[in-house]
Amino acid sequence: MQVHTYARNASLCERAKRVVPGGVYGHQSAAQLPEGFPQFFARGQGSRVWDVDGNEYIDFMCAFGPIVLGHRHEAVERAVTEQQQLGTCFNGPTEYWVRLAELLVEITPHADWAWFAKNGTDATTFAVMVARAHTGKKYLLRARGSYHGSAPWCTPKPAGVTPEDTANQRFFTYNDLESVQQAVAEVGDDLAAIIVTPFRHDAWFDQEEVDPAFAHGLRAICDETGAVLILDDVRAGFRIDLRGSWAPLGVAPDLSAYSKAIANGYPLAAVVGREVLRAAAQEVFATGSFWFAGGPMAAAIATIETLRATNAIAHMERIGRLLREGLDAQARSYGLRIRQSGPVQMPFLTFESDQAFERSFTFTAEAAKRGAYLHPWHNWFLSAAHTEEDVETTLEITDIAFQIVRRVHGEG
């Protein structure tokens, strides 16, 4: 098995460091990844990506979520290209604005309207503003450690953030309803909203499925207090359930925030909401230079219709289960204790004996060098383009990676 080399990547990293703070920042920075992970990419097709050195990878990150049908999905590219050949950015939206809003309202049982922006952070921020406008109250409850974006009110690092930016927030522990009730008691009658992810997918931690009683409990608290229940479906949306990621539980949020997978890689975010919040949503002023562009909306319609027509989520679940079972069996065969967590189509793997992700770093680096792009501390993403053959090839690679983990770090 050929091991990759990274000469062009190294040269681009050097150049990037001169002209961008840190070279590459944010969630796609490779600075916190072991050697073997490239920073710069050149192309993608289906389940594969190629870095700037021409190294090929089976892509289990899917651009950290956006690529849900596979890179360059034909129906999506056709929709985008058709709009771009007419232009995409005008003095008002195209008719895709209406068609996409109608489609989101059609597929989402709890939605009576939709609203569009560009970033996941735009969507979560707008949802919180709508909740405050609707309730006339100001406190926001959120789970400790949950990621809801990178604006000053929610960015996970303190640099550049003032105490006032985060003053109107209280924290609870995910899946711990008592901690929510304590937070509710703390803010008295000034509770505007609870924002929550459909399951716990904090980076650097094993994922944690939501306890249905927790989800129902949040709904009940919001019903009692008049607070708005915001489901932050930015990361998980369109991979768990097209009706919204809590639809299988029978829990309807008041607002859902989407982005990432909504348009198979084209930039778009959305909030959908209940009728009772329409007036507040209309009152809040938020806008952006490119929010009305037709291309990404055409892409979103093609993406959602393809997901629906092909039963793509069931496919991702089937492929995800094959991968999980294969990894489990391999790890056992090498005497390595691993934990796999989260929905199988958004998998994550850690090593029980790791102190500081040392086995994870070895494992994912050795896999990357051989052509399987996994991630040591962030959940992975499958797409509808992943096949049984991709899983077989991946398992050939991870077999070697597990062997090396065993050799370097020993059993455990």
Add this chain to the structure above:
Amino acid sequence: MQVHTYARNASLCERAKRVVPGGVYGHQSAAQLPEGFPQFFARGQGSRVWDVDGNEYIDFMCAFGPIVLGHRHEAVERAVTEQQQLGTCFNGPTEYWVRLAELLVEITPHADWAWFAKNGTDATTFAVMVARAHTGKKYLLRARGSYHGSAPWCTPKPAGVTPEDTANQRFFTYNDLESVQQAVAEVGDDLAAIIVTPFRHDAWFDQEEVDPAFAHGLRAICDETGAVLILDDVRAGFRIDLRGSWAPLGVAPDLSAYSKAIANGYPLAAVVGREVLRAAAQEVFATGSFWFAGGPMAAAIATIETLRATNAIAHMERIGRLLREGLDAQARSYGLRIRQSGPVQMPFLTFESDQAFERSFTFTAEAAKRGAYLHPWHNWFLSAAHTEEDVETTLEITDIAFQIVRRVHGEG
């Protein structure tokens, strides 16, 4: 001269109202425009746009700024298409990330690094965070009424905003250095930054060129206090001077925020900054799902290189001057007193006798119905695709529009 009809637009507006709060929101909502302005568009080419009813317009709004080379500029479309045929959204940036940062640093005398995002609001927000991280201080000074985006800290409407969101701001009057000094005195030694637009382009007001003494005065205040001078070049950037809109004055900001015209309609924002702010910029955490995508960065390189190679800004100035002179002469000939303000390539026109924009509404509506898309209360934008013939055709249309203003509202 054929007057437009709007049947399909009306039907889309009806459908939009059902599924989107307010139908269309933000700066591209036609709700605050008179009849005759379409809400939905189908295509653009060069200096022209067509609405969903097939009505053609000479486009003097350019998507509210983004379209600086004209719709579907060949070099830009080629660059985007080439990247999209390889995919655009991966697990890291493409090499355009490096090339675009290098290009921005090359053309901007005060820039040692560049940083990328999607919305103008992302750029202004990041700039303020960098200033706070760098200075360890928290107050931001800004001009009363200046638009710097639509996040909770800067959105112009109060709905959904808490007092804490705007607590660390003090206001001054544009072009009034004394009012800045008063605001500086108010915040004592806790001044992080001054954010300012290169000229005053607040909606609903005549534009106001910057007084060079004001710009130099802000620079001096920042030098004395250690505060960061942020030029919000989101709206004006790439239309005034490729080195930055205050380069002609010899005033170098510490940070500049760009978006809108940077990629001729493709979604991108940037901050460029001085070396001394690199460490703070690296410390602030901000990221977004689509911030690393290659397509819009390829478009930005093509846009900036074309602007430079074709001396496009000088062309826009020449065409803008023709339009201004023509409108001035026409208005005079009808005994109508108008004010034209701002740089000629970002023009604006008001009627001196208007109480509530009534002549502006009549004028722009009658122009829109006949194929010239102007705006009654927001500055206009020229692109490099506008020609002398476009101005001639526009003046034929505005001649009728002025006549109607004169007939409906009388002389004055």
